[in-house]
Amino acid sequence: SGFVMVVFDESFSLKLPRITLNQMAQGEKIAGRHIGSKKLRPADLLFFRTGRGAHGYHVGIYLQNGDFMHLSTKGGAKIVNISNKYWRDRLRKVVRYEIP
DSSP states (O other): OHHHHHHHHHHHOOOOOSSHHHHHHHSEEEESSOOOGGGOOTTOEEEEEOSOSSSSEEEEEEEETTEEEEEETTTEEEEEETTSHHHHHHEEEEEEOOOO
16 A cells, blocks of 8 residues: 555655555545456556455556556565456455546
8 A cells, every 4th residue: 555655646646545445445436346457547446355464455556458566565566467366356446546
């Protein structure tokens, strides 16, 4: 969540909350668990229930073509695809913030 906060601040001059649950609550809900990548836009936030972190949620930033970026606990920033079974099965919510 801190990673997302910094990326949005430095890339878009947009101040997001620091806490994952607050980021999830304040953005515009686009979808729940099931969404096709065609409905996703770059910079949408993807929230996953991983069981790790403050409340078991993890957040990534959608890029394009099913790819999203997140901060991995095992190796820094990573780009992975939403079609990966691990991530697909854990997706819980997609939110969008209005980019100025």
